Amino acid sequence: MPASRGPRRGLSAAAVAAVLLAGITGCGDEAAEAPAAASVSASTAQSPSPSASASAPVTASAPASPSASAPPTTRAVTPTPPPAPTRLTVAVDTRGGRLALVRGGAPQEFTVTLRNGNSAEYRHVLVAFQMEMLVGEPGGAAGSGPGFLLERFDPGAGTWRPADFRIANDAKPPSLFTGGGPLAREAVRVERYRLRATAGGPTGSSPVMVSFIDTDAGREVAAHVVLGHTTR
Known part of the structure; x- marks a missing residue:
């Protein structure tokens, strides 16, 4: 009976040794695999998630608000x-370019235009007339005679009224004239006149001088x- 127990004890020892060797080998594999797993976990934790990496460029390239944009040119x-x-x-306009009168005859009409x-704007602009004395004219005569009658048409009343016609050989200073009508900037004023030679007046040729005076x-x-x- 004792001889049979010896071999069974030897088998048990060999089995135990095999088990221990297998355990040591298994522990080595687990130790080798542990760093790899740790490295994978670390790399996974450090790398940005796909959603974060995709949203970053969108945020950086978003257009600026209108208030922050450059001022318009x-x-x-x-x-x-x-x-x-x-x-x-x-301008003075008369038929034929001159006044041709006959003593006691019809008057000749002409117009004076101020543009x-x-x-400047004027409150009083006067159109003044003067003629030198003809042969036979009484010395020092002035006004509308003797010998001539100058009239101005009054558009408001629709009638002709006497106008000053100076007959003299000397010039009257502009500062001595009075009267006249207003003339605004870029305004046009047209005045109608007519001159008559009275019967028994002088004959001859003498120019009529038309002056434009700011009486103010x-x-x-x-x-x-x-x-x-x-x-004539």
């Missing part, structure tokens, strides 16, 4: 230059016009 506006200054111009510029300033505002005239 302003177009350069070229100022309009003021109009060139213009002055008062005048104001853009430089006592000066001429335009060059005078010389109108040819003959009475």
Whole structure:
């Protein structure tokens, strides 16, 4: 009986040794696999998630708000230059370009046109007439006679009224004239006149000088016009 127990004890020892060897080998495999698993976990924790990496470029490239954008460019506006200054111009228009009268005959009509510029506005502009004395004219005569009658048409009343017609050889200073009508900037004024040679008056040829006077300033505002005239 004792002989049979010995071999069974030897088998048990070999089995135990095999088990221990297998355990040691298994422990080595687990130890080798542990760092790999740790490295995978670490790399997974450090790398950004797909959603985070995708949203980052969108946030960086978002357009700026209008208030933060650059100010809009302003177009350069070229100022309009003021109009060139213009002055008062005048014209005297009569049939045939001159006054041809007959003593005791019908009067001859003519017009005087004043075209104001853009430089000044006038309260009183007077149209004044003067003629040198003809042969046989009484010395020192002035006004509308003797010998001639100048009339101006009054559009308000629709009738002709006597107008001053100075007959003298000397010039009257502009500062001594009075009267006249207003003339705004760029306004046009047309006045109608007619001149008659009375019966028994002088005959001959003498020009009529038409002057334009600012009676407030006592000066001429335009060059005078010389109108040819003959009475027979």
